[in-house]
Amino acid sequence: MNILFIGDIFASPGRGLVARYLQEIISEEKIQLAVANGENSAGGFGITPLIAEELFSAGMDILTSGNHIWDKKEIFDYLPRQPRLIRPANYPAELPGQGLIVTKARNGVEVAVINLQGRAHLPAIDCPFRKADAILQSLDPSVKVRLVDFHAELTSEKMAMGWHLNGRVSAVLGTHTHVPTADERILSEGTAYQTDVGMTGPYDSVIGSDKNLALRRFLTGMPIRLDSSKFGGELHSTIVTVDPATGRATAVRRYTRT
Secondary structure (H helix, E strand, O other), X not given: OEEEEEOOEOHHHHHHHHHHHXXXXXXXXXXXXXXXXXXXXXXXXXXXXXXXXXXXXXXXXXEEOOHHHHOOOOHHHHOOOOOOEOOOOOOOOOOXXXXXXXXXXXXXXXXXXXXXXXXXXXXXXXXXXXXXXXXXXXXXXXXXXXXXXXXXXXXXXXXXXXXXXXXXXXXXXXXXXXXOOXXXXXXXXXXXXXXXXXXXXXXOOEOOEOHHHXXXXXXXXXXXXXXEOOXXXXXXXXXXXXXOOOOOEEEEEEEEEO
């Protein structure tokens, strides 16, 4: 079975790419489950209930997120009502939402989608490695297909998570840095891995933001507000092929549309 994971959807250019291409990709690539990180889909900072429902209507099955999930206050009431939008599981348990969903793919196979967040250069929340262990221990062993979105800053932390979960999940795919990496591979025990899937949004930018504003911020050190760029749209994603009987990945490849 083929699982599509779309990298960080950034603002209206990213949402437009999803609306334009998603159904075509699902059909052409025989996708059984479509997942995307949506935490930057509202102007580059956060996600709103309206935008989440827009992405679900376009054909997304599950939305993951990261540190920007809390940027729009209206999302606090929405998360408990919409389990298909998940937030990093290693935030405190009393916060709204969940970091795990078990859903049925189009072929009827149950898939666990897990969202975790790194701690290096990000908020000092619970350990993602130990949280991953706890989640996997709690999962019904019959759920063999398991996808992890690890939203983290450091390449080393992402690689460490890949090895930590090697053989226990079908894929560990990194998000957050908005730059696609060329290291997709299948680890020794059958876990597909990529350090960062990249961004779906405007690449004529500085990781999605207007490049002139970003340059002014770097040159002056002033807290200049960053607005989304509107140019150079690219959809970056990864397709993982998984054996549903074992949960082991059999293929992984980058998939891009412009």
